[in-house]
Amino acid sequence: MKIFRFIPILVLLILVSALSLTSCKNEKPAATTDTTKTSTTTQTTPATPGTTSSVTLNDKAKKGQLLYYNTSLGKRKVACANCHTDGSSKTQDHQIRQGHTLAGVTGRTSTWNGMYKGDNLKKNAHGASLCAAIFQHRADITTVGNALSADEVDGLNEYLAAINSAPGAMTSDLKIQWVAKPTFNDDPPNDKLVKPVVKAIMKLPGDPKAGETVFSQSCGTCHSINDKKIGPPMVKAAQDMNNVAQTVRFGTGDMAFYAKDVLSDQQIADAIAYIQSQLGK
Ligand code: HEC
Ligand code: HEC
Secondary structure, eight states, X not given: OGGGGGHHHHHHHHHHHHHHHHHHHTOOOSSHHHHTOOOSSOOOOOOOTTTTTXXXXXXXXXXXXXXXXXXXXXXXXXXXXXXXXXXXXXXXXSOOOSSOOOTTGGGOSEEGGGTEETHHHHHTGGGHHHHHHHTTTSSOGGGGGGSXXXXXXXHHHHHHHHTTTSTTOOOSOOOOOOSSOOOOSSSOOOHHHHHHHHHHHHTSOOOHHHHHHHHXXXXXXXXXXXXXXXXXXXXXXXXXHHHHHHHHXXXXXXXXXXXXXXXXXXXXXXXHHHHHHHHTO
């Protein structure tokens, strides 16, 4: 019988998945646990020694690491770790983050699709200034350069250099697959750009069950259906499903966009179906 040939493979698969499950259980999810708290004290979640065993950190890099996990860096209480992995086991969880890995970023010759290159890379912690200004609400678009202090930039540069070869590092320049350059201010994106993007998502039949997973792995960092977290609750935010689709692809205010390689149209349609099922719409 042919089927017997597969039994050893099956056993192996079961073993491997059991192993990875148990190892996940021991991981503390990155920063997410702190982000829902509204306490005003500074909350930092330094990586526990040992989790980044292959990476040695000098004092500056350690400061940078604290910033990276700090959920109180800006008014929004969102940490770099919520949106980017650093390749350490702490951020190797099941979250789907809006931003790509920061491991390898110091090997890239340009970031933010060409917005930062040459001298501007180190001056802006490889583009982190823009994130701190807009997504963490530390400056506005006209004063991005002031979003991080010189010390903070220094620390982040050292930390980013230290994680340059962390697991999953991406050293080649990142081609961000946004549908349009984000506006980074309160101006809504151009209607002509928005319409076809929203239409493509809304015409897909969404599966609420699959959407529940998408929601918990991505939106769930910042949103719940009924309660305010980093972002508004869905009962308030999701009045109009076309607007939900638009927000996910283009971002809005402090919320970052999801590029096409981060969430597919189908995943967004599924998340919307889940939200609708929860709101009874
Ligand atoms: C709300 C989510 C969010 C937060 C918070 C955030 N970022 Fe980002 N960041 C993004 C997105 C989205 C991009 C676009 C490029 C991408 O997809 O990685 C980006 C881009 C970057 C880039 C440029 C990458 C490249 O090659 O183009 C760097 C460097 C960076 N972020 C560092 C940081 C650091 C350090 C922090 C904390 C101080 C931070 N970010 C906070 C979402 C975020
Ligand atoms: C890293 C945090 C973060 C993640 C992850 C996130 N959001 Fe948001 N979201 C926000 C914030 C912050 C706001 C409020 C933006 C503002 O008004 O400045 C927001 C606002 C919204 C709004 C209201 C838009 C409006 O027009 O007022 C919708 C809808 C929304 N998010 C949907 C989603 C969905 C769906 C997902 C998952 C696919 C998601 N968000 C993931 C932070 C996040």
